[in-house]
Amino acid sequence: MPELPEVETVVRGLRGPLIGRRITNMWHDWARTIHSPGAAEFAARIAGQSITAVDRRGKYILIKLEHDALVVHLKMSGRLYVADAESTNEADRWVHVRFDLDNGQQLRFSDMRKFGRVYLTNDLANLLGHLGPEPLSVDFTLAGFRAGMHGRKRAIKAQLLDQEFVAGVGNIYADEALFRAGIHPAAAAGTLSDEESARLRGTIRDALQSGIEHEGASINWYRKPDGQKGESQNHFTVYGRTGLPCLQCGTAISKIRVAQRGTHFCPLCQPART
DNA sequence: CGGACAACCTGGCGGC
DNA sequence: TGCCGCCAGGTTGTCC
Numbered sequence: 001m002p003e004l005p006e007v008e009t010v011v012r013g014l015r016g017p018l019i020g021r022r023i024t025n026m027w028h029d030w031a032r033t034i035h036s037p038g039a040a041e042f043a044a045r046i047a048g049q050s051i052t053a054v055d056r057r058g059k060y061i062l063i064k065l066e067h068d069a070l071v072v073h074l075k076m077s078g079r080l081y082v083a084d085a086e087s088t089n090e091a092d093r094w095v096h097v098r099f100d101l102d103n104g105q106q107l108r109f110s111d112m113r114k115f116g117r118v119y120l121t122n123d124l125a126n127l128l129g130h131l132g133p134e135p136l137s138v139d140f141t142l143a144g145f146r147a148g149m150h151g152r153k154r155a156i157k158a159q160l161l162d163q164e165f166v167a168g169v170g171n172i173y174a175d176e177a178l179f180r181a182g183i184h185p186a187a188a189a190g191t192l193s194d195e196e197s198a199r200l201r202g203t204i205r206d207a208l209q210s211g212i213e214h215e216g217a218s219i220n221w222y223r224k225p226d227g228q229k230g231e232s233q234n235h236f237t238v239y240g241r242t243g244l245p246c247l248q249c250g251t252a253i254s255k256i257r258v259a260q261r262g263t264h265f266c267p268l269c270q271p272a273r274t
Numbered sequence: 275c276g277g278a279c280a281a282c283c284t285g286g287c288g289g290c
Numbered sequence: 291t292g293c294c295g296c297c298a299g300g301t302t303g304t305c306c
Contacts, residue, residue: 002299032282059300075300077284094284113283115300154276163301170299219299220286239299260278262297280304287297 002059002074004135004168005211005232006222010080011056013225014107017082018063022050022102023070030096033109035117042120046070046099058131058167062124070099071119071127072109078116081225082107089227112221131167135204140166145201152189158259159189160204169204172217172239175264176207179238184270185258191273210235238264 002010026043028034034042049065056062061080063070072080079091082105091110097118099107109118121127132148133139148165149156159165160174169177178185180203183196192200216222216230219240224230233240237247242255246266254267 006299073300075282076298111283112285113298115282117301152275158276161300172299217299222299261300276306278305281302282300285298287295289294289296290292 002078002216002222003170003173003211004056004059004208005173005214006216006230007056007059007061007074007168008212009216009224009230010074011054011061014061014063014080014082015054017105017225018051018054018101018107020051021105023047023065023099023107024102025100026098027100028097030114033096033111033114033116033118035119037120042118046120057124057128057134058163059170060128068120068122069124071121071124073117075111075113075115075117077113077221078109078111079221079223080107080109081223081227091223091227130164132163132165133167135166135168135208140201140205142198142201146194146197149189149192149197154189155186155258156183156189156192156200157185157261157263161259161261166204168208171261171263172236173204173207173211175239176210176237177204179265179270180207182269184272185263185265186256187273238266240264 023046026046028039051063051065053064061072085104085106094110094112095108096111097109149159157174160169181200183200211232214230214232214235215224217232218229219233238253241253242264243252246253246269249268251266251268253264256263
C-alpha cells in the first residue's frame with residue numbers, strides 16, 4: 001500500500017502523540033512481524049525508552065528512542081496509529097504488535113496481510129544503508145539519476161521501483177511520474193535522453209509532492225493515523241484509470257504488466273520506443 | 275545483470 | 291449462495 005507520500009503522512013500524524021512518550025510494555029501475537037531482534041529481547045530492550053523523534057527514510061518509519069530506533073515497514077496493508085488503551089476501532093482486528101505508552105495510550109501496528117515488519121536497532125545505517133537518495137531532498141541529483149540509468153536495459157518502471165536507485169517510489173507514483181513525463185513504462189532505462197531524464201526526475205518529485213499534499217492515497221486499507229482517508233487517490237492522473245480517457249489527449253488509458261506489476265499508461269502520450 | 279516467478283498473507287470482486 | 295481464480299500500495303530469494 002503505502003509509498004513515500006503515505007508513509008510521510010503517517011509520520012507527520014504520529015509526531016504529536018508520540019514524541020516525549022515513554023514505552024512501558026510490548027505485546028505481539030504474530031512472531032514473523034517482529035523482524036529483529038527476537039521478540040523477547042525486543043520487548044525487554046524497548047521497555048523504558050522514551051521517544052525523541054519520528055522520521056521517515058524511503059518507505060520506512062523511524063521512531064527514534066533514547067538508545068535505539070523502532071523501525072516499521074508497512075508493506076502492503078500495515079497501519080500505525082495511537083489510541084487510548086480502552087478504545088477500539090475497525091483496524092484493531094488485525095493488530096499484531098502493540099506498545100503501551102506512559103500516558104495510557106497505545107501505539108498499535110495493524111496489518112491484515114501480515115507482510116509488515118518491525119525492527120529495533122541502534123545501527124540504522126546498517127538497516128537502511130541499501131536505500132538510494134530521498135527523492136525530495138538535495139541528494140536526488142540529476143547527475144546521480146542519469147548515472148544510475150546509464151547502460152541499463154531494464155524497463156524504466158522497474159528502475160524506479162528499485163529502492164537502491166531512489167527510495168520511496170512505488171507502483172502508483174511510478175506510473176504517475178512516467179505519465180507526467182510522457183515516457184513509456186517499458187522503455188529501457190538506459191535509452192532515456194538527457195532531456196527525458198531531467199523531465200522524469202522532476203515529475204517524480206511533483207507526483208510525490210502532490211501525494212503528500214493530499215495526505216496519501218486511500219484505495220483500500222491505507223488510513224492516516226487519525227483513521228481518516230487520504231485524498232491522493234482523487235488526484236491520480238493515470239493510476240487506476242484503465243479504459244478512461246487520458247486527461248491530456250482523451251485516448252483510453254491502457255493497462256499492461258511491467259516488472260510483474262499492473263502498469264497504467266497512455267498509448268499516445270507515452271509512445272513505445274521503436 | 276536482469277527477467278520470471280514463487281513466497282509471504284488476507285480479503286474483495288467478478289464470473290459462473 | 292458458493293466456489294474459483296485473479297487482483298492488490300512491497301520486498302526478498304531462487305533459478306536460469
